Amino acid sequence: MNFRYIVVLFLIVSNCALAAPTLKNFSKGIPLKAFEKIGEYQKLGKRIDVLTFTRSGRWLIVADKARYYSDKNYFDKLKGNGHVSLRSKLEEYIKASRKIDVVTVTNQKNWIIVAGKNRAYSSASAFNSIGLRPILNRLINEGKKIQSISVSDNKKWVIVANGRAYGNNLPKEMAKILDVATTQEQRELKTVQFRPGRSEWVIVAGHQYWASPAVKNRAGLGVAQFRRKNWAMDIFSLDSANGLSIISNNEINLHSIDRKSKLELQLKSGNKTRTIWNSMKAHKVPGVVIAIIHDNKIQSVRGFGKRRGNKGTVFYDTIFPVASMSKAVASLGIMKSYEKGIVSLGQTPMNVGSKYPNSLVADWIDFIDDRETAGNGLHYKRSSRIRLGQLLTHTAGLSKHGIGLWNISILPSKRDILLGSQKMKGGVRPSKANPGVRWKYSGGGLTLAEVMMETITNKDFRTLMKSNVLDPIGMKDSTFGSLSRDQKKRLAFGHGKNLTILPYRECPGKAAGGLFSTGLDYARFVQTLMNLGKKRPNLNEYVVRKDIVEKMLSPAIYKFSSQVSCAKEVDCKDVKESCIRHKCVRPIPVNKSGTMLSGAGIQLTARVDNTTGPDVFSHGGTQYGYRSYFMGSPSKKSGLVILTNGLNEWEVADPLGGDPKIRGASKLISEIRNTFRKLYW
Numbered sequence: 001m002n003f004r005y006i007v008v009l010f011l012i013v014s015n016c017a018l019a020a021p022t023l024k025n026f027s028k029g030i031p032l033k034a035f036e037k038i039g040e041y042q043k044l045g046k047r048i049d050v051l052t053f054t055r056s057g058r059w060l061i062v063a064d065k066a067r068y069y070s071d072k073n074y075f076d077k078l079k080g081n082g083h084v085s086l087r088s089k090l091e092e093y094i095k096a097s098r099k100i101d102v103v104t105v106t107n108q109k110n111w112i113i114v115a116g117k118n119r120a121y122s123s124a125s126a127f128n129s130i131g132l133r134p135i136l137n138r139l140i141n142e143g144k145k146i147q148s149i150s151v152s153d154n155k156k157w158v159i160v161a162n163g164r165a166y167g168n169n170l171p172k173e174m175a176k177i178l179d180v181a182t183t184q185e186q187r188e189l190k191t192v193q194f195r196p197g198r199s200e201w202v203i204v205a206g207h208q209y210w211a212s213p214a215v216k217n218r219a220g221l222g223v224a225q226f227r228r229k230n231w232a233m234d235i236f237s238l239d240s241a242n243g244l245s246i247i248s249n250n251e252i253n254l255h256s257i258d259r260k261s262k263l264e265l266q267l268k269s270g271n272k273t274r275t276i277w278n279s280m281k282a283h284k285v286p287g288v289v290i291a292i293i294h295d296n297k298i299q300s301v302r303g304f305g306k307r308r309g310n311k312g313t314v315f316y317d318t319i320f321p322v323a324s325m326s327k328a329v330a331s332l333g334i335m336k337s338y339e340k341g342i343v344s345l346g347q348t349p350m351n352v353g354s355k356y357p358n359s360l361v362a363d364w365i366d367f368i369d370d371r372e373t374a375g376n377g378l379h380y381k382r383s384s385r386i387r388l389g390q391l392l393t394h395t396a397g398l399s400k401h402g403i404g405l406w407n408i409s410i411l412p413s414k415r416d417i418l419l420g421s422q423k424m425k426g427g428v429r430p431s432k433a434n435p436g437v438r439w440k441y442s443g444g445g446l447t448l449a450e451v452m453m454e455t456i457t458n459k460d461f462r463t464l465m466k467s468n469v470l471d472p473i474g475m476k477d478s479t480f481g482s483l484s485r486d487q488k489k490r491l492a493f494g495h496g497k498n499l500t501i502l503p504y505r506e507c508p509g510k511a512a513g514g515l516f517s518t519g520l521d522y523a524r525f526v527q528t529l530m531n532l533g534k535k536r537p538n539l540n541e542y543v544v545r546k547d548i549v550e551k552m553l554s555p556a557i558y559k560f561s562s563q564v565s566c567a568k569e570v571d572c573k574d575v576k577e578s579c580i581r582h583k584c585v586r587p588i589p590v591n592k593s594g595t596m597l598s599g600a601g602i603q604l605t606a607r608v609d610n611t612t613g614p615d616v617f618s619h620g621g622t623q624y625g626y627r628s629y630f631m632g633s634p635s636k637k638s639g640l641v642i643l644t645n646g647l648n649e650w651e652v653a654d655p656l657g658g659d660p661k662i663r664g665a666s667k668l669i670s671e672i673r674n675t676f677r678k679l680y681w
Contacts, residue, residue, distance in 0.1 A: 024231050024251075026222030029243030034059050037068050038247060047249045053239045054105045055197040062090070062100045078111055080122030086111045089120045106151040107197055112136070114146045130155040135166050150201075152194040163188030163205075177203055177210045177313070184316040184520065186260060186300040195238040202244075204236045206261055207252070207275070208304075210313060215244065222246045227275050230254060230265065259679045260292060260300050267671045268678070276304055276672075283668040284499055285646030287314040287492050289519035290672060293527050293632065293639035294680060296537040301519045307645070308493040309501050316520045317477055319490045320643040321405065321507065322628045323621025326480070326515035327446055329525055330461075331392045331552060331601025332544060333469040334453060334511075339548045343456055345389035352452050359455045364418045364448065367427060386435045391442075391449040392600040393556035395588055397433045399426075400444025403512050405494070405505035405623045408482075412508045417447045436559030439588050439598055443512035446601075450511035461510045472543040473528050473535060475521035480510040487516070492645040494625020502625045513623060519643055522630060526639045529553065529602075529617065530632045553613045554581050555597035555604055561585040567610075580608045609635065620669075622648050627665035629673065638680040642669050 023042045027035045034051075041048060041063040050062035060075060061068045067090065069075050075087040086105070090113055093100060098115040105111045111122045117140055127133035132151065136159055140146065144161040151157040158167035158178075165178045174192075181187045187205035194201050195215070202211040202219070207227050211219060215238060223246070226233055231248035238244050254266060264276040280288060287305035291298065301316035337343045353362035390396040403417060403424075412423045420427030428444035450461050457464055462481035470478050483491060483504070494502040507513040517525075528535060533542045533549040557563075562575045564584040572584035580587065590596040590603055597604045597614075604614035618631035627648045632639030646665035 024248035027245040048247045050103045051237045052103045055107045055240050102149050104149045132157045148191040150193045158192045160189045181205045185302045196240040204233050267675050283663045285644050285665050287645045289643045291519040291523035291641035296637045298523045317518045318492050320492045322517050323513045323623040325621040326513050327601035330511035333465040336468040347388045350384040356455050367419045391445040393598045394441050395556045396435045396445050397431045398442040398445040400428045403443045403509040446512040447509040478517040478521045522641045526632045552600040555587040558586040629669045640676050
């Protein structure tokens with residue numbers, strides 16, 4: 001394992017009040033004298049370099065050249081090789097003007113002192129026996145900055161150097177977090193600490209921290225204060241009882257931090273700026289994953305909050321139902337079958353129903369025919385002109401906007417969706433508008449496309465999508481099927497009003513809203529679209545051919561468009577159309593303003609370049625208890641994925657009797673999206 005940054009050590013006792021707000025520290029349950037000394041040194045403008053506690057509750061502080069021992073005799077008795085005590089070695093380094101980086105005392109009363117390239121061990125053999133000394137010596141000899149060292153029982157230890165972690169025999173959850181923090185979230189570690197004599201622990205990386213439950217419960221107020229004031233958590237120390245102390249030597253320089261950190265520390269909410277954690281709290285969103293794509297590469301996938309109530313940390317591989325964002329992935333999978341020549345985008349339900357008379361598609365045709373015969377104004381003949389490609393772009397003129405999530409015990413079937421039932425009401429029906437003339441959002445239309453694909457290929461949709469798109473892209477944690485027992489352990493549960501936890505549910509319309517995915521997996525999908533079918537930007541390995549992806553990212557057009565060849569917009573002036581993909585066409589807008597157009601399972605900005613395609617493609621997803629969103633820009637080479645497990649919108653009463661304020665996951669997503677645009681576009 002590996003990681004990076006600056007910090008200090010260990011642990012704290014007894015009870016004391018919170019530190020004065022003018023001082024950059026927070027203490028809870030530590031000895032009163034330690035609390036007072038921290039404040040005294042900070043008032044003198046000294047930098048707190050070390051705060052270390054032992055299993056027996058003794059402690060020491062090093063602040064620049066000042067040092068304070070709770071019990072000098074105790075530290076004099078902690079002898080090392082050659083009968084040198086911890087205190088005498090520490091004094092030697094300080095008198096030689098060596099800056100003290102780390103002082104660690106193990107549960108067995110062995111100790112380590114690190115001061116730049118200098119280090120001293122109470123017993124070289126003791127630290128050799130647990131494998132720590134060779135690693136520490138190598139890191140120092142390589143010129144790495146040692147930020148923290150913590151040793152627990154059973155040969156558990158961890159070193160943080162240059163923001164990376166090197167450990168042994170670590171608890172499973174701690175090891176996963178260390179890997180996630182540095183590899184997927186691209187954070188620089190500051191410190192990792194065990195509580196002396198206990199199994200509790202804490203990990204700090206920038207403004208983000210992870211901890212065992214007891215530590216997290218006690219640290220909450222302090223961490224919130226540090227985040228609010230943009231104080232760096234330079235030291236996070238735990239004592240042998242239940243105490244802890246967080247100390248800052250610096251305020252975070254918001255001008256010099258990277259864009260990933262700015263996105264979580266400087267969210268724009270109206271005229272205010274706040275952190276991601278404050279926004280999550282304001283909008284009652286328990287968990288969020290934010291994936292950032294930059295220079296056509298996945299830059300980071302960062303998780304915040306909890307999967308279920310106040311339990312279960314959200315990681316890059318936490319699984320969410322992505323709702324209508326399923327349509328984009330399903331559409332690419334269907335386009336892959338089109339590339340293979342298995343289906344035609346011009347195929348109609350009538351064609352399929354005629355060829356497969358015992359299929360659900362044929363039953364749907366009969367269902368529409370019955371309604372036409374009943375004379376209720378529906379147009380059966382129009383259903384014969386619906387094309388598969390129009391089902392993907394919502395230009396087929398069909399009903400059934402959404403399908404939703406359902407408890408497994410009452411899960412409707414695709415037959416219920418298409419033909420109607422007590423659960424799903426009246427089924428999927430054509431409107432009075434001819435196909436190909438206007439946009440009408442229809443999850444039912446995507447379900448019809450799904451059933452057509454299953455009928456033509458004789459494969460269930462889950463299997464087809466796995467082979468066509470999920471496996472080739474590397475979306476290993478994603479599925480259009482049901483989650484396994486192990487996958488449910490990583491599920492982000494939806495939350496309703498008052499943060500009630502919702503049960504596991506599924507969407508019966510898989511293409512319309514049935515995909516389960518993770519932030520990392522979905523970012524891989526967006527990256528593939530941005531790279532026009534390439535799995536990775538620097539590889540010549542195509543998941544889907546470039547021209548097929550371009551077709552997916554081209555707007556649906558009015559069926560009577562001239563399609564005259566063009567090179568630029570002026571070439572289409574006479575026919576009053578737009579030059580898109582070198583054809584004069586009339587796009588079908590998604591909204592009245594014409595600022596959004598519809599691709600296959602995706603929405604596009606009105607500006608579409610002949611070479612790079614749409615300026616921005618995007619789609620959101622909403623199911624009760626969840627809200628998600630993604631966008632990508634081939635021209636800007638940047639993209640964003642946001643997954644949440646909070647209620648889409650809820651109202652806050654205005655105490656003055658005015659209009660209520662709308663809050664919820666949709667507002668949080670809006671804040672993240674707008675801040676991302678300012679930082680990356």
